[in-house]
Amino acid sequence: MSVSAIAKNDHETEFGWQDVLLGDVITLQRGFDLPYRLRRQGTVPIVTSSGIEDFHSTASVRSPGVVTGRYGTIGHVFYVEQDFWPLNTTLFVSNFKDNDPRFISHFLKTIDFKSHSGKSGVPGVNRNDLHQILVRVPRSRVEQELIAEALSDATALINSIESLIAKKCAIKQGAAQDLLSGCRRLPGFHGDWESQKFSAIFDFYPTATNSRADLNDGGDTYYIHYGDIHTSFHGHLDFERIQPPKIARIKCRNAAYVRNGDWIMADASEDYDGVCKSIEVFGLGETDKAISGLHTFLLREKAPTFVPGFKGHLGSLKSLRDQYLRVMTGMKVFGVSKTALRDIVLPIPSPEEQEAIVTILNAMDADIAALEEKLSKARLVKQGMMQQLLTGKVRLV
Numbered sequence: 205m206s207v208s209a210i211a212k213n214d215h216e217t218e219f220g221w222q223d224v225l226l227g228d229v230i231t232l233q234r235g236f237d238l239p240y241r242l243r244r245q246g247t248v249p250i251v252t253s254s255g256i257e258d259f260h261s262t263a264s265v266r267s268p269g270v271v272t273g274r275y276g277t278i279g280h281v282f283y284v285e286q287d288f289w290p291l292n293t294t295l296f297v298s299n300f301k302d303n304d305p306r307f308i309s310h311f312l313k314t315i316d317f318k319s320h321s322g323k324s325g326v327p328g329v330n331r332n333d334l335h336q337i338l339v340r341v342p343r344s345r346v347e348q349e350l351i352a353e354a355l356s357d358a359t360a361l362i363n364s365i366e367s368l369i370a371k372k373c374a375i376k377q378g379a380a381q382d383l384l385s386g387c388r389r390l391p392g393f394h395g396d397w398e399s400q401k402f403s404a405i406f407d408f409y410p411t412a413t414n415s416r417a418d419l420n421d422g423g424d425t426y427y428i429h430y431g432d433i434h435t436s437f438h439g440h441l442d443f444e445r446i447q448p449p450k451i452a453r454i455k456c457r458n459a460a461y462v463r464n465g466d467w468i469m470a471d472a473s474e475d476y477d478g479v480c481k482s483i484e485v486f487g488l489g490e491t492d493k494a495i496s497g498l499h500t501f502l503l504r505e506k507a508p509t510f511v512p513g514f515k516g517h518l519g520s521l522k523s524l525r526d527q528y529l530r531v532m533t534g535m536k537v538f539g540v541s542k543t544a545l546r547d548i549v550l551p552i553p554s555p556e557e558q559e560a561i562v563t564i565l566n567a568m569d570a571d572i573a574a575l576e577e578k579l580s581k582a583r584l585v586k587q588g589m590m591q592q593l594l595t596g597k598v599r600l601v
Contacts, residue, residue, distance in 0.1 A: 221342050221596045226315075227335030230308055231299035234274060234331065235290030236264050251284060253277040253293045263287035268305040270297040272312060275328025279317045283309035295331050303341070307348035310355045311341065314594050340596065350600040351593045358586040365579045369572060376568040380520035383561045386551060390564075393557045403546035406467070406503040411496040412456035416449075423450030426494035428462065428485075430470040433500070434478050439569075440516040441468075443487035448494070459495040460502060464488050467515045472499040472539045479538050480528040480545075484516030501542060511555050513562040524550065 238250060238260065246261030253273025269284035274295045283306060290296040300308060320333050342348055382388035386397050412427065419427055426448045428441070437446070462468070462485055469482040488494060496502040518524060531544035553561065592598040 221340050223338060223340050225335060226337040226339050228301070229303055229339060229341055230270075230297045230301060232272075232295040232331040232334055233298035235271070235292045235294040235296055237292045238289060249284065249286065249288045251282060251288050251290045251294060251296075253291075254280065255282050256284075257291075260289050262289070264289045265296055265298075270305060270309045270312065271295070272317065273329075274331075278321055278329060281309055281312045295329070295334070302345065304345055304348040304352055306352035306356060310352060310590065311339075311594055314590065315339070342596065347600065354593060354600060355586065355589060358582070358589055362579065362582050362586060365575060365582060369575045369579065372568070372572050372575065376565065376572065377520055379568065380517055380565055381522055383564065384517060384521045384551065385523055386553070390557065390560050393554070393560070395554075398552040399549050400509075400552060401546065402503070402548045402550065405505060405509050405550060407506055408542060409460035409466075409496075409502040409504055410458050411498075411500050411502050412451075412459035413498050414451060414456055415498060418455050419449040419451050421450060423452045424493065425451055425453045425456075426462075426492065427451040427456075427497050428468055428483075428494060428500065429497045430472065430499040433468065433470045433481055433483055434473065437483045439483060439519055440513065441483045441485050441487075443485070443489070443492060443494070445487070451495075451497075453493065453495075456495055456497075459497075462488070462494040462496055462502065463504065465505065465512060465515075466496075467503040468496045469501040469503065469545075470499055471501055471542075472534075472537055474537055476529065476532075476538065479525070479532050480519075480540050482515070482519050484513065486512060499539075501545065509552060511558040511562060513566060514558045517562065517565050518550070521551075524548070 235251075243250070243258065244261035246259055248260045248263045249256040250258040250260050251269075251271045253276040265288055267284060267286045267288065269288050269290070271282045271284060271288075271290050271294050272278075273280055274293055276293050297305070297308060315334075315337065317329050317334070320329050320337070342351070379388075383390070414427065416429060416431075419429075426443070427450060428448050432448060441448070464486045466485045467482055468485060469480050470478065471480070473479045473481065485494070527548045528540055531540055531548070532538050533541070593600065
């Protein structure tokens, strides 16, 4: 397959691009209602505005299919390779008008559906409004197929990396569970582990209460927000690799400065998985200043107990998470109080065994991080390909 620069003003030629209404390219149709009480066990995917949600015994639309959200989640586009049932929260392509379905699935991702939401006075998108969008598409079905093939190859690469990352994460989770609980002992290590309560190991230090509205690039102090613990830091916060947002120190004078080796825990979560999610801090330079923020506990060892990096892996330990869940409170937002946390028991291997465990788990994390970087690059490559191929800036012949 070669890339050729073809003149941009050849819209009327057989292999040119044309400016047309979206409704001249495809016909969108509203999906069909299917209440839970009417669903029957089967293998036919039920597609919602968020993707495949369930399965049914009967299809309402033949494959291949392209589906997007009508309301709810707007802007996601799904390509369906088998007969399916699109729910009434979706729009599906009922007529491809001799255009390549896989090309259409990629092409629709370039349309800003959200900007057309509510044009008819109701939340969501209306198919008649979408049909009036002016778009530019290749006239040639062959060119559409070439574009679809190139983008599908890029998607397949992304999917394979995502699958490998999921597999590696599952392996690491299993290894962490075995090693951190003592169920699996590394060669050369024997004997029982010690265990102590939080209150015997840690002191609690004051944290700040500022929201994200107080954060700004001109601040002089790093601010560790509980939301970033939930989403960004993954057990460890290395200041040499990642710098949290900043805040003006004057806005949170009572908060203690964070030190390397501190363990910071989110005290609130909207789901069970996030209850007491934690990070271990390292990589702070001599002149770096950081504080722990809203909805966090800042824990510091009273005496050296854990080797560097060990606490950052403890969040993977199921027996510890089970203890958190037993003392958790809340209905919509879940949390653990400082009083309840003091009685939680932690396992304490010897420092030498801790070092060996950290070495193994850190190597697994590094492997996963390398794959995540590869995934990020693959996504950027695909995004660039879409910008070039789906606008006709680069032509495949």
